[in-house]
Amino acid sequence: MTEHAGLQLLMTQTLLFSAAVLLLAVLRPLLRRIVDAGAVYLAWLLVPLLMLSPALPRLLQGQALPAPTRALAQAAPAWLKADEPAAAPAPAMAGPGSRAPAARRPLALDLWMAGAVGLLGLLALRQTRFHARLQRGSRAWIAPEGDSPALCGIWRTRLVLPQDFEQRFDPRERSLILAHEAVHARRHDNAWNLLAAALLALQWFNPLAWWALRRMRQDQELACDAAVLNQQITPDSGEEPLVKTYINALLKSHPTRALPLLSTGWAHQHPLLERVKGLRLHRRPAWQRRLGRAGAAGLCLGLTLLAQAAQPLSTHELTQAMLDHLAREESVSGTKPVGLVVQLDSQQGAQAWQHKDMVFTFAHLLRDSQTQFHLHAPMEDWCLGVHLYKFSDGDLRPQAEILGPHCTQTLTQLQPVALGQGPTHLQVRLPDGAQQGVQAQVSIRVEDPRSERFLLMFRRQLDQMPAEQRQRMLEHIEGSSMNTDALSAQDRAWRLARGVQR
Structure with a gap:
């Protein structure tokens, strides 16, 4: 803690x-x-x-x-209150490895x-x-x-x-x-x-x-x-x-x-x-x-x-709900769940480079032979968009772009991101500020969402969520689980009526 x-x-x-x-x-x-x-x-x-x-x-x-x-x-x-020091100005040649100074002990x-x-x-x-x-x-x-x-x-x-x-x-x-x-x-x-x-x-x-x-x-x-x-x-x-x-x-x-x-x-x-x-x-x-x-x-x-x-949902409750949901999905579909880790290093204007880890889990949506997902990560005055494509051979091909502050206006072209390899560089000048340029380096990798490293990042992400967003996440998980349970029950009834063994 x-x-x-x-x-x-x-x-x-x-x-x-x-x-x-x-x-x-x-x-x-x-x-x-x-x-x-x-x-x-x-x-x-x-x-x-x-x-x-x-x-x-x-x-x-x-x-x-x-x-x-x-x-x-x-x-x-x-x-x-916790004493949050202001971030020091970054030097002109600061790289993505730079970090804002850590907060002092309250x-x-x-x-x-x-x-x-x-x-x-x-x-x-x-x-x-x-x-x-x-x-x-x-x-x-x-x-x-x-x-x-x-x-x-x-x-x-x-x-x-x-x-x-x-x-x-x-x-x-x-x-x-x-x-x-x-x-x-x-x-x-x-x-x-x-x-x-x-x-x-x-x-x-x-x-x-x-x-x-x-x-x-x-x-x-x-x-x-x-x-x-x-x-x-x-x-x-x-x-x-x-x-x-x-x-x-x-x-x-x-x-x-x-x-x-x-x-x-x-x-x-x-x-x-x-x-x-x-x-x-x-x-x-x-x-x-x-x-x-x-x-x-x-x-x-x-x-x-x-x-x-x-009281708001705790990090432990939401983590356990996610793990239970993934286990149910895997038992029904036979498809292993996928955890996606998006690492973003970004700099806006003369500010210091900021690092952000984002994790996403996918289960039953990956059953289809071909599908695509759109993920958005809002930042201060802009938004990172990630498009994830899945093809019939099971290959996952992500692409990234920079969007406007409301995650609707496209500011850059889609750039392919190689899974598990080096970062993809994105750069754009924000339309509302001639002096406000954005640089971003995006790397994406696939991990087992039940691994300790993934769960640690997942819990950290939950700790930063507002209570309303946590509740919406739980409702989405419960709704998906109910759909899965209903489909499973319907499938068992259909097979039982026809004497079909799975």
Whole structure:
């Protein structure tokens, strides 16, 4: 992956992350009124699912929307954009081997990487310092007096209790605290906190990431509180005494320092009034809790599928679609597909020589004994036209010409191009500019379109295509495949009806 592709990926992920968090910010107050705290906590799955949506299989096929990175790129600050230096003027005798200087590495990637590594290092340092304050006990790890009970670790969780745990809390309060941490352990909340830490490191520059982390941790504690109270309340005990005991235990726990990110605490830094209010509203029937969580999960999956369908087709998807199409065509026609590589070195006026590789694939169109194709490659103020002729002996004979800017007006005569040999030179003066001459050297070769070298050039060409052009290419491939499948089915039916063996 090039530096510019890496920057585009970062911008796409930032857009998806921000969209998920903003949507949750809007839906969260509504969800807290109509569903239980566990469903609200489950809704945070939307963030990683939406960020993973570009890598998911495309289950919904529809009209592709413009590339999401385009809208973000227009609003991005200058330092976040790839720095494209201007091409230096070419010397008078510059040849086709000359290249424009390579683009510098985007400064944004260096800044992002430094911030991500620095934040991960800071989180690891806080976790290490927290563990250094603990002492191993018989039942749990012991923290200094005044600390909050907590649960540390991911794969091997550790219960952490303050030295004054027995003195500060009465037996009923201690039972509720231990039940609270047991729920955290059963739900593997520290593993979800690890995922949140990774997303925070990836999006450290995004203010929404810091807001989302705080709100997710709050919903995590509220969901745990609701689960404990739903477990503890019985018809005999009643709800009000248990809630009062829970509130008293919370009031006795005011941690002197913040817990590290990979820890879940009894009295995590959380607005106490909001948490007490959540205790009063926790009670919901079991069927309603299950329905709410199913609805939250369905909302996350549905929005992820919609986001995935709205994203432009990826290079991998189009490449695989092309390979599948070629395989189907070859199995039906028995004709090997052909890959055409057109290499163009050109110079317009006093500009530097530019190099461009173009690749084309042909399958069922080559079945005919004699046929011809016209290929166009638009440039800045002119167009390269390639005519490919196929004769009954299977010979391919390409010719090239220079056309006007709309690829309609012929400016030069057709010149034959020898396949796999030296370039053909074309030269013309553009009609609208007396000083604008164009020189072009064209070479063409045939390759297996399934070879690694051809696929590499094909992917590079796709990376430069707009989203609309990618969608049209996929529709053309799918349409050709449908025609091939229909003809194959018709041929099989015809042979079956007449008892003809192929």
